[in-house]
Amino acid sequence: xxxxxxxxxxxxxxxxxxxxxxxxxxxxxxxxxxxxxxxxxxxxxxxxxxxxxxxxxxxxxxxxxxxxxxxxxxxxxxxxxxxxxxxxxxxxxxxxxxxxxxxxxxxxxxxxxxxxxxxxxxxxxxxxxxxxxxxxxxxxxxxxxxxxxxxxxxxxxxxxxxxxxxxxxxxxxxxxxxxxxxxxxxxxxxxxxxxxxxxxxxxxxxxxxxxxxxxxxxxxxxxxxxxxxxxxxxxxxxxxxxxxxxxxxxxxxxxxxxxxxxxxxxxxxxxxxxxxxxxxxxxxxxxxxxxxxxxxxxxxxxxxxxxxxxxxxxxxxxxxxxxxxxxxxxxxxxxxxxxxxxxxxxxxxxxxxxxxxxxxxxxxxxxxxxxxxxxxxxxxxxxxxxxxxxxxxxxxxxxxxxxxxxxxxxxxxxxxxxxxxxxxxxxxxxxxxxxxxxxxxxxxxxxxxxxxxxxxxxxxxxxxxxxxxxxxxxxxxxxxxxxxxxxxxxxxxxxxxxx
Amino acid sequence: xxxxxxxxxxxxxxxxxxxxxxxxxxxxxxxxxxxxxxxxxxxxxxxxxxxxxxxxxxxxxxxxxxxxxxxxxxxxxxxxxxxxxxxxxxxxxxxxxxxxxxxxxxxxxxxxxxxxxxxxxxxxxxxxxxxxxxxxxxxxxxxxxxxxxxxxxxxxxxxxxxxxxxxxxxxxxxxxxxxxxxxxxxxxxxxxxxxxxxxxxxxxxxxxxxxxxxxxxxxxxxxxxxxxxxxxxxxxxxxxxxxxxxxxxxxxxxxxxxxxxxxxxxxxxxxxxxxxxxxxxxxxxxxxxxxxxxxxxxxxxxxxxxxxxxx
Amino acid sequence: xxxxxxxxxxxxxxxxxxxxxxxxxxxxxxxxxxxxxxxxxxxxxxxxxxxxxxxxxxxxxxxxxxxxxxxxxxxxxxxxxxxxxxxxxxxxxxxxxxxxxxxxxxxxx
Numbered sequence: 001x002x003x004x005x006x007x008x009x010x011x012x013x014x015x016x017x018x019x020x021x022x023x024x025x026x027x028x029x030x031x032x033x034x035x036x037x038x039x040x041x042x043x044x045x046x047x048x049x050x051x052x053x054x055x056x057x058x059x060x061x062x063x064x065x066x067x068x069x070x071x072x073x074x075x076x077x078x079x080x081x082x083x084x085x086x087x088x089x090x091x092x093x094x095x096x097x098x099x100x101x102x103x104x105x106x107x108x109x110x111x112x113x114x115x116x117x118x119x120x121x122x123x124x125x126x127x128x129x130x131x132x133x134x135x136x137x138x139x140x141x142x143x144x145x146x147x148x149x150x151x152x153x154x155x156x157x158x159x160x161x162x163x164x165x166x167x168x169x170x171x172x173x174x175x176x177x178x179x180x181x182x183x184x185x186x187x188x189x190x191x192x193x194x195x196x197x198x199x200x201x202x203x204x205x206x207x208x209x210x211x212x213x214x215x216x217x218x219x220x221x222x223x224x225x226x227x228x229x230x231x232x233x234x235x236x237x238x239x240x241x242x243x244x245x246x247x248x249x250x251x252x253x254x255x256x257x258x259x260x261x262x263x264x265x266x267x268x269x270x271x272x273x274x275x276x277x278x279x280x281x282x283x284x285x286x287x288x289x290x291x292x293x294x295x296x297x298x299x300x301x302x303x304x305x306x307x308x309x310x311x312x313x314x315x316x317x318x319x320x321x322x323x324x325x326x327x328x329x330x331x332x333x334x335x336x337x338x339x340x341x342x343x344x345x346x347x348x349x350x351x352x353x354x355x356x357x358x359x360x361x362x363x364x365x366x367x368x369x370x371x372x373x374x375x376x377x378x379x380x381x382x383x384x385x386x387x388x389x390x391x392x393x394x395x396x397x398x399x400x401x402x403x404x405x406x407x408x409x410x411x412x413x414x415x416x417x418x419x420x421x422x423x424x425x426x427x428x429x430x431x432x433x434x435x436x437x438x439x440x441x442x443x444x445x446x447x448x449x450x451x452x453x454x455x456x457x458x459x460x461x462x463x464x465x466x467x468x469x470x471x472x473x474x475x476x477x478x479x480x481x482x483x484x485x486x487x488x489x490x491x492x493x494x495x496x497x498x499x
Numbered sequence: 500x501x502x503x504x505x506x507x508x509x510x511x512x513x514x515x516x517x518x519x520x521x522x523x524x525x526x527x528x529x530x531x532x533x534x535x536x537x538x539x540x541x542x543x544x545x546x547x548x549x550x551x552x553x554x555x556x557x558x559x560x561x562x563x564x565x566x567x568x569x570x571x572x573x574x575x576x577x578x579x580x581x582x583x584x585x586x587x588x589x590x591x592x593x594x595x596x597x598x599x600x601x602x603x604x605x606x607x608x609x610x611x612x613x614x615x616x617x618x619x620x621x622x623x624x625x626x627x628x629x630x631x632x633x634x635x636x637x638x639x640x641x642x643x644x645x646x647x648x649x650x651x652x653x654x655x656x657x658x659x660x661x662x663x664x665x666x667x668x669x670x671x672x673x674x675x676x677x678x679x680x681x682x683x684x685x686x687x688x689x690x691x692x693x694x695x696x697x698x699x700x701x702x703x704x705x706x707x708x709x710x711x712x713x714x715x716x717x718x719x720x721x722x723x724x725x726x727x728x729x730x731x732x733x734x735x736x737x738x739x740x741x742x743x744x745x746x747x748x749x750x751x752x753x754x755x756x757x758x759x760x761x762x763x764x765x766x767x768x769x770x771x772x773x774x775x776x777x778x779x780x781x782x783x784x785x786x787x788x789x790x791x792x793x794x795x796x797x798x799x800x801x802x803x804x805x806x807x808x809x810x
Numbered sequence: 811x812x813x814x815x816x817x818x819x820x821x822x823x824x825x826x827x828x829x830x831x832x833x834x835x836x837x838x839x840x841x842x843x844x845x846x847x848x849x850x851x852x853x854x855x856x857x858x859x860x861x862x863x864x865x866x867x868x869x870x871x872x873x874x875x876x877x878x879x880x881x882x883x884x885x886x887x888x889x890x891x892x893x894x895x896x897x898x899x900x901x902x903x904x905x906x907x908x909x910x911x912x913x914x915x916x917x918x919x
Contacts, residue, residue: 009771012771016758016761016762016771019649019650019653019754019758020758022656023653023751026750027747027750029742029747064771065770066645066646066771066773067643067770067771067774068769068770069643073619073622073626073643074644075645112672113742114671115666115668115671118671119664122660123657133650141644142646142647145650145884148654148884148888149650149654151888152654152658152661152887152891153657159665159895162665162667162668164902164903165903167665167895167902168899168905170895171892171895171908172908174892175832175841175845175892178888178892179832179848182845182848182852185852186605186825188877189856190608192856192859192874193609193616193859194613194617195617196616196617196618196863197617210611211607211608211611212609212612215604219601502813505816505817508816509816510816510820512824512854513820513823513827516823516827516828516847517827520827520831520840520843520844525839525840528839528843532846532847535850539853539854542820545813546813546817547860547864547870548857548860548869548878549869550879551857551882554878554879554882555882559846559885559886566890567842567889567893570893570897571839574896574897574906577837577900577905577907580907580909581836581837581906581907583909584836585835586833586836590834594833595830598825598826598827598830598833601826602822602823602825603826605822606818606822609818609821609855609858612862616859616863616871618860618863618873619873620863620866620870620872621866623868623871623873624868636872636876636879639872640879643873644873644876647876647877648880651880654884657887658888658891662891717879797887801887802890804894804897
C-alpha cells in the first residue's frame with residue numbers, strides 16, 4: 001500500500017509541473033506567464049488523463065513514496081479512483097477557463113505586465129498546483145498545506161477585479177477559510193497525539209472510536225464545512241463568488257469547494273471507523289438537504305444573475321452530502337451507487353457551474369448589467385452563451401440525459417434501496433426548485449429586447465464556445481455507460497472488507 | 500503535575516491572551532499579543548522544542564507583531580461602527596458556551612491521549628544520519644517531510660503575490676509600502692546602524708547551524724528580514740519595485756532550488772525529493788541557502804505590503 | 811514528561827479564547843488577533859503532543875515540531891494577507907468591521 005507503484009512518477013509530475021510552472025510564471029512575468037499557464041495546463045490535462053488510464057488499467061491506486069521514506073515517517077502521493085476522477089475534472093475545467101481567459105484576461109497592449117492578467121495567469125497555475133496537492137496527498141498535514149495553498153490562490157482570484165466593494169466580502173471569505181484551516185489543523189494535532197501518524201492509510205488501521213479521534217473528526221469536519229460553505233455556514237460564499245470576474249467565479253464554484261469535499265471524504269470514509277461515521281452521516285446529510293432547499297429558494301428570488309448562480313452553488317454543494325449516509329448504510333450495492341452518484345455530482349457540477357458562470361459573465365458583459373428581469377434579447381444576441389446556460393441548467397436540475405441526472409438518479413435509487421426515502425424526496429424537490437430558477441433566466445433571455453434598449457455587443461466566438469463545450473461535457477457525462485465509471489470505485493474502502 | 504514554573508508560565512500565557520482580547524485600544528491589544536508571543540516562546544523552551552521557540556520568537560511574536568503594529572497605526576477610527584457591530588448579550592453567551600464547550604472537550608481529549616504516547620521520535624532520530632544532519636527537526640523538514648517544506652515555501656510566494664495583487668491597478672510594478680523619512684539621528688537611526696551588522700551575522704549563523712543545532716532557514720531568514728525592515732523604517736533603504744526581476748528571482752530561488760534538487764534525486768534513481776547518499780548534506784545546505792534568501796525576501800515583502808507608489 | 815499538564819490546559823483555553831474572540835470581536839484587527847490566539851493554542855497543543863512523544867534522545871518528538879514550524883510560517887502569511895485586505899477595505903470604504911453592509915455584494919458596474 002505504501003510503496004511506489006508502476007506509474008507512480010506520473011503523480012510527481014502532476015504536482016511538480018504546475019508548481020514549477022507557477023514559480024517560473026511568477027519570475028518571468030507579463031505575457032510569458034500566460035504562455036506558461038496555457039502550456040502547463042494543457043500538459044496537465046494529458047497527465048491527468050494518463051493517471052486516470054493507469055489507475056483504471058491497474059484496477060488499483062497509484063502511489064509514490066516521496067524521498068524513499070515510508071510512512072509514517074515519510075509522505076506519499078496516491079491516486080485512487082476518487083483522486084484520478086477529480087484530477088481529470090479539475091484539469092479539464094482549468095484548461096477551459098484558461099482558454100476562456102485568453103480574451104478576458106489578456107495583458108493590454110503597450111504594457112509589459114498588468115495587475116489583473118498577471119495575477120490571473122499565475123494563480124491559475126497556483127490553483128492547479130493546490131488542487132493536485134489536495135487530491136493526491138496521502139497525509140493529513142500535507143493536505144493542510146494544500147488547503148492553505150488553495151486559500152491564497154482562491155482568495156486572490158476572487159479579488160481579481162479590485163472593486164472597492166469587494167474587500168469586505170473577500171475578507172469574510174478569508175476569515176471563514178482561515179477558521180476552517182485552523183480547526184482542521186487542531187484535529188490533526190489530536191490525531192497525531194492519539195495515533196502517532198497522519199498518514200491516511202495508517203490512520204484507517206489505527207483509529208478507533210476514542211474521544212481524541214472523534215473530537216478531531218468533529219473539529220476537522222466543522223472546518224471543512226466552513227470552507228465548503230455548507231448551510232448554515234454559507235453566507236460568505238455568494239457575494240465572494242459572484243463578485244469575482246467570470247473566469248474566477250467558475251473556478252471558485254466549480255473546483256475550489258470540491259477540494260475540501262475530497263478531504264471530507266478522506267476523513268469520513270477512510271479515517272473514521274464505520275460505526276461513528278454512520279452515526280454522524282445523517283446529520284451532515286440533513287445540513288446538505290437544508291442547503292439544497294434553502295439555497296435553491298434564495299436563488300429563485302435573486303435579482304442578479306451572478307448571485308443567482310452563486311446561490312445555486314450553495315444548493316448543489318448540499319447534494320454532495322447526501323451520499324454519506326447512503327455510502328455508510330451497510331448495503332454494498334447501494335454504497336457503490338451512492339459513491340458513484342456523489343462523485344459524478346461533484347464532477348458534473350464542476351463542468352455545469354463553470355459553464356454557467358462563464359456564460360452569465362458573457363451575457364452580463366454584453367448587456368452591461370446582470371439584472372435577471374432585464375435579460376430580454378440576450379438569446380438573440382448570443383445564442384451560444386444562452387444555450388450553454390440552459391444545458392448546464394438541465395444538468396443541475398437532473399433532467400436526462402445529463403451528468404447531473406445520472407448523479408441524482410444514482411443517489412435517489414441508493415436512498416430508496418436503503419429505505420431512506422426522505423433523501424429521495426429532497427432530491428426531487430431540489431430538482432423542481434432548480435428548474436424554477438433556470439427557467440426564470442432562460443425565459444427572460446428568450447424574450448424580445450425592449451425596443452429602446454441598445455443593441456447588445458455580441459461577444460467573441462471563442463469564449464462562447466468554451467462555455468458551450470463545458471456545458472456539453474456536463475451533459476455528455478450522462479451518456480457514458482455506467483459500467484465505464486468503474487474507475488471511481490478503485491481504492492474505496494468497503495465496509496467490513498479489505499479495500 | 501507540572502512544576503510551579505510551568506503552571507506560572509501557562510497562567511501568564513493565558514493572561515496575556517485575555518489581555519489581547521480585552522485591551523481597551525487596538526495598540527494595547529497588539530502589545531499584549533507580542534507579549535503573548537514571547538511568553539509562548541518560553542513555553543516552547545520548557546516543552547523541549549528549541550527550534551520552535553526560535554521560530555515563534557522570530558515569526559510568531561516578531562514578524563507578526565511588526566505587521567500588526569504597522570496596521571494599527573493605519574487603522575484609525577471606526578469606534579462607532581465597531582460598537583454597532585459588536586454582538587449583543589445573547590450572542591456573547593452563546594459564543595461563550597460554544598467556545599467553552601470546545602475548550603473543555605479539547606482538554607478532556609488531551610487527557611485521554613494514550614500513554615506512552617505514540618510518535619516518531621525514535622524513527623526520526625535513528626535515520627537522520629542518512630541525511631548527514633544532526634538536528635532531527637531539520638531532518639524532518641528537509642528529509643522525511645520534504646514535500647511539506649517545499650509546498651510551504653511555495654505558499655510564501657503565493658502570499659506575496661496575493662498581497663501585491665490587492666494594490667490598485669495603476670500602482671502595479673511600483674514600490675511597496677509607505678515611505679519612511681531618513682533618520683539621521685535619534686534612537687531609531689542608532690538602533691538601525693548598531694543592530695544591522697550584528698543582526699545580519701546572527702541571521703546567517705542561525706540559518707547555517709540549523710543542520711546540526713536548533714535553527715534553520717525560517718528562523719535565520721526571519722532575522723534577516725527583520726534587519727531589512729529595521730533599515731527600511733529608519734529610512735536607510737527603499738523597498739524594491741515589485742516589477743524588479745531580481746526581487747522575483749530572490750522569491751522563487753528557494754522553492755525552485757528545492758524542486759530541482761527533488762528532480763535531481765529522481766534522475767539519480769533515488770526518487771523525487773530523495774537526497775543521494777554521500778551528497779545529501781552539501782545538497783541540503785545549498786537548498787537551505789537558497790531557501791533562506793527566499794524566506795527573508797518573502798517575509799520582508801509581506802511586511803512591506805502592496806505597491807503604493809510609482810517606481 | 812510531567813510538565814505537559816499546564817500547557818495542555820493552556821492550549822485548550824487558548825483555543826476557547828480565540829474562538830470566542832473571533833465570534834464576538836467586531837473590529838477586523840481584533841478578529842485577526844483572535845485568529846492568532848486560536849492558532850497559538852493549536853500550535854501549543856502540537857507542542858504538548860511533541861513533548862509527550864519525547865524519547866530516543868530527543869527532548870520532544872521532532873515531527874510535530876517541524877509541523878509547527880511549517881504552520882507558523884503559513885499562519886504568518888495568512889495574517890499578512892488579512893491585514894492587507896483590512897487596510898485596503900479601510901482605505902477605500904473607511905470600514906473597520908466586516909459586519910453585514912448589504913446583502914447585495916454585486917453593485918452596478
